[in-house]
Amino acid sequence: MSSTTEHLRRRPPRPAAGRRRRTPVTWVKDGGLTTLAFAAPLIIVFAYFSWFPIVRAVVMSLQATNLVTDPVFVGLDNFRQVLTDPLLPTAVRNTAYFALLALVFGYPIPLFLAVLMSDLRRHRGLFTALAYLPVVIPPVVAVLLWRFFYDSSPDGVFNTILGWVHLGPFTWLDSPTTAMPSLVLEATWAAAGATVIIYLAALVSVPAELYDAADVDGASTWRKVWHVTVPQLRGVMLITLILQIIGTAQVFLEPYLFTRGGPDNATTTVLLMIYDYAFGNSLGGDYGAAAALSLMLAVFLALFSLLFFRLTRSWSDS
Amino acid sequence: MSSRRRTTASASALAGVLAVSLLAACGSSAGNDEAKDSKDGKVTISVEGWRPGSEQATIDTFKAQAAEFTKANPNITIDPKEWEWKGETFAAQLAGGTLPTTFRVPFTDGRGLIERGQILDVSKQVKALPYASKFNPSVLAAVQSPDGKIYGLPTGVYGMGLHYNRDLFKAAGLDPDKPPTTWDDLRADAKAIHDKTGQPGFVTMSKGNTGGWDLTTFTYTLGGRMESEDGKTATINNDATKQVLNTLKAMRWEDNSVGSGALLDWGGINQAFAAGKAGMYISGSDVYNALVQQNKVKADSYGLGLVPLGSGDAGVLGGGSIAAVSAKATPAQADAAVKWNDWYYMRKLSEQSAAEADAKTLNEGKQPVGTPQLPVFDAATLTSYNGWIKPYVNVPIDQMANFTNGINSQKFLAEPVSHTQEVYALLDTVVQKVLTDKNADVDQVLDKANTQAQALLSK
Numbered sequence: 171m172s173s174t175t176e177h178l179r180r181r182p183p184r185p186a187a188g189r190r191r192r193t194p195v196t197w198v199k200d201g202g203l204t205t206l207a208f209a210a211p212l213i214i215v216f217a218y219f220s221w222f223p224i225v226r227a228v229v230m231s232l233q234a235t236n237l238v239t240d241p242v243f244v245g246l247d248n249f250r251q252v253l254t255d256p257l258l259p260t261a262v263r264n265t266a267y268f269a270l271l272a273l274v275f276g277y278p279i280p281l282f283l284a285v286l287m288s289d290l291r292r293h294r295g296l297f298t299a300l301a302y303l304p305v306v307i308p309p310v311v312a313v314l315l316w317r318f319f320y321d322s323s324p325d326g327v328f329n330t331i332l333g334w335v336h337l338g339p340f341t342w343l344d345s346p347t348t349a350m351p352s353l354v355l356e357a358t359w360a361a362a363g364a365t366v367i368i369y370l371a372a373l374v375s376v377p378a379e380l381y382d383a384a385d386v387d388g389a390s391t392w393r394k395v396w397h398v399t400v401p402q403l404r405g406v407m408l409i410t411l412i413l414q415i416i417g418t419a420q421v422f423l424e425p426y427l428f429t430r431g432g433p434d435n436a437t438t439t440v441l442l443m444i445y446d447y448a449f450g451n452s453l454g455g456d457y458g459a460a461a462a463l464s465l466m467l468a469v470f471l472a473l474f475s476l477l478f479f480r481l482t483r484s485w486s487d488s
Numbered sequence: 489m490s491s492r493r494r495t496t497a498s499a500s501a502l503a504g505v506l507a508v509s510l511l512a513a514c515g516s517s518a519g520n521d522e523a524k525d526s527k528d529g530k531v532t533i534s535v536e537g538w539r540p541g542s543e544q545a546t547i548d549t550f551k552a553q554a555a556e557f558t559k560a561n562p563n564i565t566i567d568p569k570e571w572e573w574k575g576e577t578f579a580a581q582l583a584g585g586t587l588p589t590t591f592r593v594p595f596t597d598g599r600g601l602i603e604r605g606q607i608l609d610v611s612k613q614v615k616a617l618p619y620a621s622k623f624n625p626s627v628l629a630a631v632q633s634p635d636g637k638i639y640g641l642p643t644g645v646y647g648m649g650l651h652y653n654r655d656l657f658k659a660a661g662l663d664p665d666k667p668p669t670t671w672d673d674l675r676a677d678a679k680a681i682h683d684k685t686g687q688p689g690f691v692t693m694s695k696g697n698t699g700g701w702d703l704t705t706f707t708y709t710l711g712g713r714m715e716s717e718d719g720k721t722a723t724i725n726n727d728a729t730k731q732v733l734n735t736l737k738a739m740r741w742e743d744n745s746v747g748s749g750a751l752l753d754w755g756g757i758n759q760a761f762a763a764g765k766a767g768m769y770i771s772g773s774d775v776y777n778a779l780v781q782q783n784k785v786k787a788d789s790y791g792l793g794l795v796p797l798g799s800g801d802a803g804v805l806g807g808g809s810i811a812a813v814s815a816k817a818t819p820a821q822a823d824a825a826v827k828w829n830d831w832y833y834m835r836k837l838s839e840q841s842a843a844e845a846d847a848k849t850l851n852e853g854k855q856p857v858g859t860p861q862l863p864v865f866d867a868a869t870l871t872s873y874n875g876w877i878k879p880y881v882n883v884p885i886d887q888m889a890n891f892t893n894g895i896n897s898q899k900f901l902a903e904p905v906s907h908t909q910e911v912y913a914l915l916d917t918v919v920q921k922v923l924t925d926k927n928a929d930v931d932q933v934l935d936k937a938n939t940q941a942q943a944l945l946s947k
Contacts, residue, residue: 237583256940322748323765324686344750345924430695433750433920451910452578452593453600 231461248462257435257443264425265439267350269418276358277414281407283362284369285395298370302363309360313427316356317343320428343429346436353424353437365410372406373399412478416471440467530563531820534588535828537568545853557831564824573809582606589817590825592643592809595630596908602633607812611638613826619838622865626900631810641826643833645808645862646772647900648705649891650674650793656767657791660684667768667793667890671709671735674768674796678745681767688747689767690739691760692919696753699919700912701903704805705770706732708901711800714915715945719906722941724915725934728798733930737922750923758783770795772807773891776859776883792860792888794898803899806862838869840876847880858883860892867896907944914940 231248235241252258287297304312319327320342329339342352380398389397400407422441425431431438431446440463448460535554538546554566569588578597581587593601601607614620615638623642631640654664660681668674678689693702704714712728715721739746752760758775760766762783773792779785795804811829813822836842847857858881863870885892904911914937921928 237579339748341748341750341924344748429751430753432695432916433924434917446913449577449579450913451907452574452597453909455579 227461227464230457231465233458235457237457244458248458249466252447252459252463252466255443257438260435261438261440261443264350264435264437265419265421265441268354268421268439269415271351271354272357272414272418275354276362277411279358280362280365280410281369281403284366284373285399287366288370288373298367301366304360305363307360309423310427312360313356313424317428320352344433346434349429349433349436353421353428356428357421357424365414368406368410369403372403376402408482412475415478416475419467419471529820530565531818531824532565532567533590533817533821533824533828534567534569535825535832536571536588536591538570539572540570549849549853553832557828560831561824561827564827566828585816587814589821590811590813590829592811594809595642595807596903598630598639598810598812599905601812602639606815607639607810608815608817608822609633609637609639610813610822610826613823614638614641617826617830617834619834619865619869622838622869624863624865626806626902627808627862627864630808630902631812640810640812641829641834642864643809643811643829644774645806645864646774647804647806647862647895647898648770648795649773649775649860649895650768650770650795651761651775652768652791652793653761653764653766653789654791654887655764655786655789656681656685656687656689660689660767664791665890667791668796669794670796671732671798675735675739675743675745678739678767679743682743682745685767687765687767688749689743689745691747691749691752691757691766691769692736692923693752693754693757693769693771694916694919694923695751695756697909697912697916698752698754698757699917700915701805702770703729703732703915703919704904704912705795706736708803708805709795710798711802713801713904714911714941715904715906717905719904720945722911722938722945724911724918724938724941725931729934730930733918733922733934736919737928737930740923741926746923750920755782761785764789773860773862773895776888777856780856780883787884790884790887791890793890794894797898803901804895805903806900807903808862808864834864837864837873840872843873843876844880847877851880851882854882856883857881858885860885860888860895862895862900907941907947910944911941914944 230241232243232245233241234244234247283301287294287301290297307315321327321329322339322341322344323329324333324339326339326342328342332338332340341348343349376399380402381394384394384398420441421439422445425437425439425442426445429437431442444460444463444467447463448455448457537550537554550568554568558564558566571588571591573591573593578593593607598607624645627642627645628638631642632638650667652664652667657664657667657677660677661684662677662680668677674690681687681689692706693699707714707726707729710728710731712726712732713723714726714729715723736746747766749756749760754771757766757769757771758779761769762779762785776785776790776792779790780787797804811833813825817825836846850857857877858874861870918933918937921933922930
C-alpha cells in the first residue's frame, strides 16, 4: 500500500463528531440548510423529470389507461397480457440474436481498430477522426443512407458492387434471414467509433516498459496484444461489454427505421414492442402494457448487470 | 460497439412512454363551456395549417387565405398551426390537449373518436350549410354516428386506383391506354413487364400498416371482407383474401414479377414508381399529387386505371378525412370552426368563384390541379366542379380517363370499422410472409392472423 493511503488511515478522527447526537438543530447549525438550498434545484429537477415518471410508469403498469378516459386499476393484468402475447418470444429471440451478432462482430472490431491505430506513428489523429465520423452522422441520416446501400434490386449499391465479383443480388433487408445481420452491420459501423476512442484512451495508459520487456523476450505482435494489451485493458473491456449488452438489449432505432419489425416479424425487438403497445394505435395506445414490458426489461437488465459484476469482479480486480 | 446510440434510442422511447404519463397527469378535463366565450362575440380558433417542412410559399399562401377569411368574418381570428395527422402522435396530442380547435383525421379513426366523445357533434352547424342535403350518402356516413348525428365535414375523399407506368407498358409491348381489368390480366401484364424490362411488373405495400390497407383493397375487389359489418367478428381467412394472396405468391415465386422488395410503405412505393421501378401498383386515386410534389414523376409516363373488380359483392375501397372539431371547443369556437372548414375545404367544391380562385392559386404555384377526386356531393356537382377548374388543369387527365370514366360505376366500400390500424398491422405481416417465404402456407398464415385479429375485436 502506498504511503499516501497509509497517511490517510492514520489521520485522527474528528473530535467528538461521531458522538454528538444529531438533531434538527445540529443539522441546521452544521449548514444543512445551505446544503439543501444548493441541492434543491437538482432534487426538484430529478424528482419531476426522472423519479416521478418512473413512479408513474410503475403505477401505469397496474392500470388500464389510454390517457383519455379515466385509468382503471387492473392489478397484474398488463403483465399477464404481455407475457402471453404470442409476439413476445419472437421479440426476445430477435433481441438476443441482435445482441449476439453485435457481440460477435461489433465487440472485437473496435478493439482491433484501436490496437492498429495506437501502433500508427503518423496521421493517428486523422484515422481517429475517420473512425469517429460515423458517430457524428445523425442516426436517421445514416439509416437513410444505408437503405440505399441495401436496395435489394440488382442495381442497389451493395448488389452492384458485389455484382462485379459475380455475387448476389442479395435481398438484405427484404428477407427474414438476412434482415437482422444487415441491421447489425449498420449498427456496428455507426457505433464502433465511440468505443475505439475509449480503447485508444485506455491504451495510452499501458506502460511502455511492458512492451519493451516483451520485445526483449522476442514476442510477436500478436503475442504482445494477447499477453500485454488485452490484460491491461481488462477493466475497460468489461465495462464496454456490459454497456454493449445493455445497449443491444434495448435496440430500437435500426429495426424501427429500417424494417419496422419486418419482414414477417424477423426484426421485431422488445423495445419495438413497447413502442407499438404505446404508440401503434392512433386512437390511444395500450400504455399499461407498454409500461409493464418496460419495467420487466428494466428489472431484467438490472439483475443481469448485478450478476455480471459479481461474476467478473475477481477478474477485473486482479 | 458502443451502446451510446442504442441507449439514446431506447431512452427516447422510454422517455416517450414516460412523457405521455406526464401529459396524462397534467391534462385537464374536456368541456364544451359556453361561459368561456367572450361577451363581445369575438372568437379565436386554432386550425390545421400546413404540414411540417412545407415551403415558405405554401405557408404564405395559407396565411393569405386565413386573412381573406377573416376579412369576410371579422369576428373570427384564425390561428394556423403547423400540424399533420400522424398515427403515432395523435393519441398523445389528444390526451395532452394540444390539438388545434379543428383538425383532420382519417375516416378510420372517426368511429373511435365519436364513441369516446372526443370530437364535437356539429350536426346543427353542418345542417345549416347550403349543400347539406347534397352529400354523397356513403361519404356522409363516414362522419356520422350510428344514430345519424354529424361529427365533421368529409374532405379529401379518394377511391383506390391502379397506377401504372406507361413507358414500361410500351416497353413490354402492352397498350398503355388499356390497363388490366381483371386479376388474370394484371398478372399476365406484370409478367410481361418483368420479362421484357427486368423491372417489377406489380408492387404492393407491406410496411407501416399500408400492407393491410392494400391487402384489404385487394380482398374487396374479389368480394371478401376483413371484418363483419358490426366490427365484432374477424373474417380475414375468407376465400377472396386467400385467392389474392395465392396470386401474389405465384407472382412472386413463379413469375418473379413483383420484385424482391418486401418492405415498401406509402412513401417508398411512390418513390419506386416515380423512379420507373414499378410497372403497376394500387393506391389512393389522389396519389398523383404526392408523386408530383415529392417524387417529380414524369407526367407522360403516368397512367391511372380502375382496380380490377371481380363479381359478387366486390367493390373499391375508399376513404378520406374528417374535418373535426375538438371536444374542448366552446360553442362559439365550434361555430367558427365549421365556418372555416366550410370556407377552406368545402365551398370550393360547390361554388364556382371559390373553385376558380383556388385552382388559379394552385396553378400559379405549379401545384397539381385536376387530379381525380371522388364525389363528396353528387356526381353532377363534381362534374360542374371539373368544368370550373378546367382552364387551370395541369395534370395529364387523358391518361387518367380509364379511372374517371369508370369510377362512378364501381361500388364504394369503407375500410374495416373496428381496430382498423391494428388489423392492418397484422395484415402487413401476412403480406410480408407471402413475399419472403416461398413455402408459406396461405391458409395457415391467414388462420393465425384471423385468431389474432379476433382477439383485438373481442377486447
